[in-house]
Amino acid sequence: MTNQDKKSIPLKNPDLLSACIHCGLCLPACPTYLATGRETESPRGRIQLINLWQQGELGPDERLSEHINSCLGCMGCQTACPSGVQYEKILFETKTQLAKQQNPTVRKLLRYIFRNVLPNYSKLRQIGKLLRLWQSIQLDKLTSKSILAQSFLKNIAKWQEFLPEIKKYQPLPKLSWQAGEKNQQVEFFGGCVMDIFYNHVNHASIRLLTKQKHIVRVPPQTCCGALAAHAGEVDIATDLAKRNIEFFEQNGANNPIIVTSAGCGAMLKSYGELLSHDTEWHERAENFSKRIFDISEYLKKFPFTCTPKVLNIKVAYHAACHLAHVQKILNDPIDLLKPIAGLTLIELKEAEHCCGSAGIFNLTHDELSSQVLARKINYIAETKADYVVTTNPGCMLQIKAGIDKQGLNTQVVHLAEILDEAYNDDEGQKPS
Ligand code: SF4
Ligand code: SF4
CATH class of the missing domain: 3.40.50 (Rossmann fold)
Incomplete structure (x- = not known):
């Protein structure tokens, strides 16, 4: 640890840390703790590590960074915590400090993507077209057989497990x-x-x-x-x-x-x-x-003025972390599904637990992400549902990859797809 590291502190407001009474009630809500059984991969353990850094007893070295970066940021712990620990604030400030310690080349690349690729919608659509082309010529099959698959393309082939079938892009109506x-x-x-x-x-x-x-x-x-x-x-x-x-x-x-x-x-x-x-x-x-x-x-907030179509399907709802734990929206998706005749809602165990997607976590921590996903997929398999409904693209990509891997006969859809099927007839105005 350098002197500079010793001087750095993760949080401007250390009171955020003292709110934790180490009761451990957050542990069963933490997917990385459930997957590893390690205290250092739990909310309480991470808070303790950050505390040690705050006290100057630990520096922001590689091992500490890894324990913090292995956090999904799902905020299941924040919901579970009886002491009102603001884990989201703690994590956000700590990660801001840790970003400065990252490998400069990796950081430069990520910053380029965040600043120049994701915000550039025309560039993104070009990438979408390329990915569609990739899928249409089934390059995945070629790469999985070729020698090149052992190196660079092997990684790409692994990443593409998470890609859905990319359809032709239709611009949104103004x-x-x-x-x-x-x-x-x-x-x-x-x-x-x-x-x-x-x-x-x-x-x-x-x-x-x-x-x-x-x-x-x-x-x-x-x-x-x-x-x-x-x-x-x-x-x-x-x-x-x-x-x-x-x-x-x-x-x-x-x-x-x-x-x-x-x-x-x-x-x-x-x-x-x-x-x-x-x-x-x-x-x-x-x-x-x-x-x-x-x-x-x-x-x-607004009633539909028409009766929904009968949909004879079995549906399990997976609550996206950023809807349930961050936005605190728990019942609205389920309440919207309930009036659809024929639709059977099947309870999904640990529905509000993270699926392991968490932005690019499934790419940066593929092993831990797969462990977290496996638990989710086992519970989905128990439901025998036709559809898993959720509200976040990351969850959709991740759960679909897990379902495909396990060969389940369940589809992953966004809530809006089911509601659109139920409420929109052919006479409704389609976006022009
Ligand atoms: S974060 Fe909350 S639930 Fe977890 S150990 Fe601390 S006080 Fe207990
Ligand atoms: S945000 Fe999620 S993964 Fe991170 S400590 Fe809390 S419950 Fe665990």
Whole structure:
């Protein structure tokens, strides 16, 4: 440990750490603890390590970084904690400090992706096209047989396990509505990963919103910054936040902003906190965050005026961490599914436990991520459901990869896909 390391501290406010009374009630809620059985991979253990760093007894070395970076950031512990430990704040500040210790080449590459790739939607669509081409010529089969598969392409082949079938990209309509009485104008946030991999979910969501008589506008927008923030690259996340605030302030609009990705929604709702020390932006960020609604949260507020179709299917609901633990939206998705006749909801054990996706965790910590996923897939197998319903693209990618690996006959869908099937007939206006 260098003198510089000794002087560095993870948290500006050490009281965040003293709130932990070491009771351990968070341990059964922690997927990395359940997978490894190690205290250092538990919330209590991580808090203790951060505490030792704060006291100057440990430096931010590689081992400490690994224990912190092996945290999924799922916030299951925060929900479980009876002492109100603000684990999200602790993790966010600690990761910001740890990012500075990272290998400079890896960090440079990640920063480039966060700043120049994810926010650039036309570049992302090009990447989506390339991936579709990759899938159509079944290069995966070639790579798995070739000698090259032993090296570089082997890694790519492993990563592509997580790719869904990428469909032809259909741009989102700038403005959508149905004929007749109008309800409210809303703005729509499509997300980067969601819109490239699950573009059809965004279209389904827009159809549902117009079915509830809203006028839906899709303004210019950029990446929410969640992946940058979770990697501790706060400056990039802050820049992206400011750009989105500006985009959604255009036209002087103060309309609700609807989000289909739980991860993006959680990030957009945190802009007020992210910019809390910026006197010029804080109020604007707070106003912006108050306008954010997850699609389930918003659809629940308004009744559908038609009877849903009968869907004879068995459904299990997986609660995305950033919906359940961060946004605290627990019942809305289930309440929306209940009125659909024929649909049987089957309880999924540990439905609110993380699936191991957590942004790019499944790529950076593939072994631990697979262990966490295996537990989830075993419980899904027990349900024998036709569909696993969730609300986050990362969960959809991860759970689908686990289901394919285990050969289950279950499909993973977004809540909006089921609701679209139930509520939208062919006469409804499809986005133009
Ligand atoms: S984080 Fe909360 S639940 Fe976990 S050990 Fe500390 S006080 Fe107990
Ligand atoms: S955020 Fe999730 S993975 Fe990290 S300590 Fe808490 S429960 Fe465990």
